[in-house]
Amino acid sequence: MHLAPWFWFVALALVCAGVAGLLQKLSTNHMSAESALIWLVVGFSVLIPWLYFGNPMAKYSAPSLTWVFVGGVLNALGSWALLAALESGGKAAIVIPLTSLYPLIVALCAPFILHESTTKAQGVGIVCAVGAVILLSM
């Protein structure tokens, strides 16, 4: 059976992100969330040169670059909160899926901030996400 190249890249992305979730829990078993975040950023930064090559930023506008930078800052703050939740006894099997429901916030805010309309499918997604948050918190 021949599988398309993109399948293997997605499988790799799935395994990397899935194992990373486990490592987040393991790291907070041995150190504080703050130290775990700092070392995480160090590890994350190792691949910066590979991310930079072939991706000149000059072609993007200043506001776009600013928003991406702010996105990086918020991502780090979110990771800190996630690690703190794990450090304070949260199970990886609950905390990681719960935090991956962050698009719920985007879906709820987009109509007001970006003036986007919500589709029926997204409405179903919002209901499922709210239900998931309630059930996972029990």
Next chain:
Amino acid sequence: MQFLFTVGTLPVALAILAARHFRLERNIFGVTYSLSNGVLSAAGMMALFAAYRSGGNTSVITAAAALYPMITVALAVVLLHERVTRIQVAGLVLAAVAIVIFSL
């Protein structure tokens, strides 16, 4: 853009480091797990971008990749022996459905 996103995480790490008076825990297990976590997270993102560039359907790729928490759940149950109640399993199923819908 991914480059700048990564750079955006540095000020937060530096601010936390300064707040801790530049004292950093160096437990070998904690450092190893955290560093591996950072490298794997970045590698996962790069693999995802490679998938987008390799000509696959964007919706399918995004939806499939968004299911990564289920890998974590399986690993946590098997390796960390975490227990999940039936109600929480129902929550996980709903979360998977929501993640896929939001990804499309």
